[in-house]
Amino acid sequence: MLDVPAKPAARFITFEGGEGVGKSTQVKRLLVRLNRMDIEAVRTREPGGTPKAEAVRAFILQGRSESWGPGAEAVLFAAARYDHVSSLIAPSLKSGKWVISDRFHDSTRAYQGLTGGVNDKLIQGLEELALDGHQPDLTFVLDMDPSTAFARVESRELEKALAQTGDRFEKEDLEWHRRLRQAFLAIAKANPDRCVVLPASQSEDSLEEEIWDTLTRRYPELAERKAG
Ligand code: T5A
DSSP: OOOOOOOOOOOEEEEEESTTSSHHHHHHHHHHHHHHTTOOEEEEESSOSSHHHHHHHHHHHTTTTGGGOHHHHHHHHHHHHHHHIIIIIHHHHHTTOEEEEESOHHHIIIIIIIITOOOHHHHHHHHHHHHTTOOOSEEEEEEOOHHHHHHHTHHHHHHHHHTTOOOTGGGSOHHHHHHHHHHHHHHHHHOTTTEEEEETTSOHHHHHHHHHHHHHHHOHHHHHSOOO
């Protein structure tokens, strides 16, 4: 009989970091790689991922909750996350699918908590309620200077300006984004078993390789599978 390696156990992987560091790009690339190995994976994002959570996303990112302050916004993000976890993330993992999320709870810690000044007790309480034990197995924190990241999204910014849109948090100033960067680094430092910080200023290809190397070192069963 052929010795076919068992399918690797489903994992929950998140990508975090500031604006324009390349999270969405790497989430898509990872999904392609996993699918090529015949590993079922779901690509999702926060805020969003389910119809209800996407409705909350539109409300927040259009700036409609801005005057409510970061505390109320943290509650809104957690409400969206509660639906995302219970309707999509938990059932997907249970059925053996990998889940790759573009942002998750570390974004609330960084944006509303450490940078927005919302107290840790509220952030932690919301996290417990929304996650219901579904901590990511591994979090990639993509790190780079925000001014370089802004240059990357400049053309997209111009398109948004022309369309008279523009996301709620992309409007904050450079100094705010530098503090945000430090917030993500502090979260990674406090969670060394879960978080891996990678320099995001490298090319898309080399960052993809570094992500894959990290995954195969952590989950050697992935390295044993051959691409289909
Ligand atoms: N938020 C979210 C909170 O405040 N609290 C929360 O709890 C949560 C969950 C979400 C906003 O909500 C906030 C954070 C955000 O402000 P969003 O639209 O999802 O809004 O914003 P971002 O996550 O920042 O998404 P972006 O699309 O802006 O950034 P990405 O995904 O990091 O970057 P990406 O992959 O789209 O790439 C940006 C550009 O750079 C190029 C790409 O082609 C693209 O043009 N690029 C590279 N160029 C050179 N080298 C590389 N290595 C490159 N990688 C990508």
